[in-house]
Amino acid sequence: MQNMNNFWTVLSHTYISKIRSKQFIVTTLLTLALILIMANFNKIIDLFKGGEDEAKVIVVIDETNKLFTPFEQIVQTINPDLKLTSEDASEEDLKERVLNDEIFGYFILQLDENQLPKGTYKAKSLTNFSIPSDLNNALQQLKMSVAAENLQLSGEQLQILNNPAQFDEVALGSQGKSQEELSQARGLVYVLLFVIYFAVIMYANMIAMEVATEKSSRVMEILISSTPPITQMFAKIIGVAFVGLTQLALWLGVGYVAIKRNLNDMTGGFFSVFGFENTPLSTIIYAIVFFLLGFLLYATMAAFLGSLVSRIEDVSQVINPMMWLIIIGFIIAVNGLTMPDATFITVTSYIPFFTPMIMFLRVGLLDLPLWEPILSIVLMILTIGIFAVFGARVYKGGVLMYGNTGALKNIKKALQLTKSER
Amino acid sequence: MTLRIEHVTKKFGDFTAVDNLSLTIPEKEMFGFLGANGAGKTTTFRIILGLLEATEGNVTWNNEKISYKTSPYIGYLPEERGLYPKLKVKDQIIYLARLRKMSKKDAIKELDYWLEKLKVPDYKNKKVEELSKGNQQKIQFIAAVIHKPKLLILDEPFSGLDPVNVEILKEAVTELKNAGTSIVFSSHRMEHVEELCESLCILHKGKTVVSGSLKEIKRSFGRKNVIINADFDLSFLQSYPGVVKMKKTTEGVMLQIEGEDVAERIQRELHGKGFVRKFVLDEPSLNDIFIEKVGAEYE
Numbered sequence: 264m265q266n267m268n269n270f271w272t273v274l275s276h277t278y279i280s281k282i283r284s285k286q287f288i289v290t291t292l293l294t295l296a297l298i299l300i301m302a303n304f305n306k307i308i309d310l311f312k313g314g315e316d317e318a319k320v321i322v323v324i325d326e327t328n329k330l331f332t333p334f335e336q337i338v339q340t341i342n343p344d345l346k347l348t349s350e351d352a353s354e355e356d357l358k359e360r361v362l363n364d365e366i367f368g369y370f371i372l373q374l375d376e377n378q379l380p381k382g383t384y385k386a387k388s389l390t391n392f393s394i395p396s397d398l399n400n401a402l403q404q405l406k407m408s409v410a411a412e413n414l415q416l417s418g419e420q421l422q423i424l425n426n427p428a429q430f431d432e433v434a435l436g437s438q439g440k441s442q443e444e445l446s447q448a449r450g451l452v453y454v455l456l457f458v459i460y461f462a463v464i465m466y467a468n469m470i471a472m473e474v475a476t477e478k479s480s481r482v483m484e485i486l487i488s489s490t491p492p493i494t495q496m497f498a499k500i501i502g503v504a505f506v507g508l509t510q511l512a513l514w515l516g517v518g519y520v521a522i523k524r525n526l527n528d529m530t531g532g533f534f535s536v537f538g539f540e541n542t543p544l545s546t547i548i549y550a551i552v553f554f555l556l557g558f559l560l561y562a563t564m565a566a567f568l569g570s571l572v573s574r575i576e577d578v579s580q581v582i583n584p585m586m587w588l589i590i591i592g593f594i595i596a597v598n599g600l601t602m603p604d605a606t607f608i609t610v611t612s613y614i615p616f617f618t619p620m621i622m623f624l625r626v627g628l629l630d631l632p633l634w635e636p637i638l639s640i641v642l643m644i645l646t647i648g649i650f651a652v653f654g655a656r657v658y659k660g661g662v663l664m665y666g667n668t669g670a671l672k673n674i675k676k677a678l679q680l681t682k683s684e685r
Numbered sequence: 686m687t688l689r690i691e692h693v694t695k696k697f698g699d700f701t702a703v704d705n706l707s708l709t710i711p712e713k714e715m716f717g718f719l720g721a722n723g724a725g726k727t728t729t730f731r732i733i734l735g736l737l738e739a740t741e742g743n744v745t746w747n748n749e750k751i752s753y754k755t756s757p758y759i760g761y762l763p764e765e766r767g768l769y770p771k772l773k774v775k776d777q778i779i780y781l782a783r784l785r786k787m788s789k790k791d792a793i794k795e796l797d798y799w800l801e802k803l804k805v806p807d808y809k810n811k812k813v814e815e816l817s818k819g820n821q822q823k824i825q826f827i828a829a830v831i832h833k834p835k836l837l838i839l840d841e842p843f844s845g846l847d848p849v850n851v852e853i854l855k856e857a858v859t860e861l862k863n864a865g866t867s868i869v870f871s872s873h874r875m876e877h878v879e880e881l882c883e884s885l886c887i888l889h890k891g892k893t894v895v896s897g898s899l900k901e902i903k904r905s906f907g908r909k910n911v912i913i914n915a916d917f918d919l920s921f922l923q924s925y926p927g928v929v930k931m932k933k934t935t936e937g938v939m940l941q942i943e944g945e946d947v948a949e950r951i952q953r954e955l956h957g958k959g960f961v962r963k964f965v966l967d968e969p970s971l972n973d974i975f976i977e978k979v980g981a982e983y984e
Binding site (some may be wrong): 269272273276280284289476477481482483484485486487488489490491675 | 733734736753754757759761763765766767768769770771772776777780781783784785786828829
């Protein structure tokens with residue numbers, strides 16, 4: 264009971280002092296701003312479009328004397344922003360007008376030896392990539408219809424020719440999710456992978472720093488004379504977890520609302536590709552479970568690693584190997600997005616350090632039998648338990664230890680210090 | 686409420702930091718731990734507090750083992766000073782007091798009292814990193830006493846303070862003692878221990894060299910000091926029987942002698958040799974005892 268009280272005192276102290284810290288406020292606000300910018304990206308682009316909005320004028324020199332009108336109609340259906348005018352001007356004159364920015368470019372429409380249309384597009388620079396391709400498409404269509412006319416095909420025949428071939432994909436077997444479902448899931452998994460990755464790196468680092476700060480400022484000795492180190496360690500981990508959840512809830516909440524508001528404009532665009540519209544509930548639940556487990560695993564590791572060093576400068580040194588684990592896991596996961604059923608993905612998804620990212624990817628993309636995620640969750644919980652017990656012992660000895668030897672040596676020394684203690 | 690240390694030994698690997706230490710520290714007294722650096726003072730304190738487990742022996746307070754259950758009654762000023770550098774004085778004192786089961790309200794009241802007492806009332810809302818080292822130490826002292834402990838352990842409380850602040854802190858410590866707090870403190874400054882403590886022990890390489898009440902220790906040490914200022918040459922006293930040590934001063938000599946009778950003989954010896962401006966028989970200082978006891982170990 265006594266220690267339970269202190270557990271809450273340490274927890275709330277950790278939480279409140281973190282939430283009130285300048286660093287927390289600044290990162291939270293900056294990220295919020297970034298999220299709002301991202302969510303309103305299309306509007307912002309529109310804002311800057313202002314000057315470019317007027318239709319781009321392209322002068323067509325129609326040497327065929329008959330194809331300008333059908334060509335213009337086709338171009339209009341492809342890109343209504345282009346304004347084509349037919350002029351009888353000389354190339355020299357047009358070149359000058361292009362260079363003076365009076366017109367965007369000009370197009371020479373000709374007939375080749377087979378009496379089929381061909382064209383040349385000339386502009387100041389070719390950095391605008393969509394206009395030539397739009398013109399090219401229009402020209403292709405024009406050529407088709409001219410050729411069809413020359414071959415005297417009927418409208419029906421022409422339609423048959425124009426119709427695209429039917430192409431379907433069917434997934435066989437129990438692991439099959441439809442292509443549509445897959446791309447949605449992939450988008451969500453991708454986003455959540457990033458969230459897990461950054462959150463674990465950020466908050467694990469926060470915990471290690473916190474422990475090292477208390478140690479380097481020597482406040483630790485007073486702390487452990489009033490609160491058992493194990494209580495302290497877990498109160499701190501949970502406290503930072505709450506900080507993380509607060510931050511993520513804020514970010515995801517604002518992000519969700521912002522995207523929802525813009526969703527109408529965006530359906531069929533970027534966001535539907537990323538599968539935000541109908542996410543299965545199970546994926547969200549798995550995301551939360553794996554996020555929390557991943558956080559606990561890495562936080563426990565970070566806490567005991569942080570207790571091994573006596574200076575803040577040394578934190579990154581002991582934390583590095585752990586960071587590599589997260590980065591490796593992330594790289595495997597990103598690779599796994601395109602081939603979630605590869606053997607190395609299956610194998611690595613059971614390694615507890617990688618489970619939060621890779622098993623999550625598998626449950627998100629594949630139809631796994633329930634025992635697979637459950638087995639990996641059990642493995643993770645066991646690992647967290649082992650790390651917690653081991654970490655708490657190292658922490659207990661580590662916090663009394665100052666001086667600067669290698670990390671492994673420190674672990675040994677810390678365990679010796681704790682060995683016979685209550 | 687007696688603190689009993691019974692046959693405590695602490696080994697770190699092959700190194701014995703505390704060797705079969707037995708002490709009884711009476712209630713409501715001030716007890717001094719003397720010892721050179723590395724004598725085992727801090728290790729002993731950590732064992733008393735339960736931060737380290739003794740390899741052998743045990744420590745009881747009020748016939749009970751010191752544990753997290755008793756932590757609200759114990760105050761500790763560690764030798765390694767440390768507070769949260771980025772936290773305001775108020776916030777961290779409240780936090781540390783709450784960890785020792787004091788309510789926030791009481792902690793604030795007590796904090797105001799102590800800030801006033803130690804003449805630093807303006808620091809309440811300052812960050813610790815903005816304070817000078819001496820002032821940080823005062824805050825640290827407040828952190829140790831804020832929850833009104835019954836047993837207060839101070840590891841080198843006066844080191845790093847200027848004379849004015851040493852006096853302020855001494856006053857505070859004395860006040861706490863008079864209010865009934867049992868205080869254990871360590872120092873390598875003899876005069877502080879001499880001034881404040883009823884009882885003390887001298888530690889050397891983990892062993893008790895001397896322990897008991899200050900008066901007792903001085904009496905049993907036997908040797909006394911004699912200060913003589915005279916107009917004539919006193920160097921013959923160097924080899925005088927019963928003189929242990931002689932140190933020349935600007936106006937005469939300072940002798941350490943084996944006992945009072947030696948002083949008498951010297952006084953008679955000086956008679957007729959010339960004018961003696963000053964002849965003082967003095968108690969040995971703790972410093973003399975310390976050097977004698979600890980220095981002897983080196984030889």
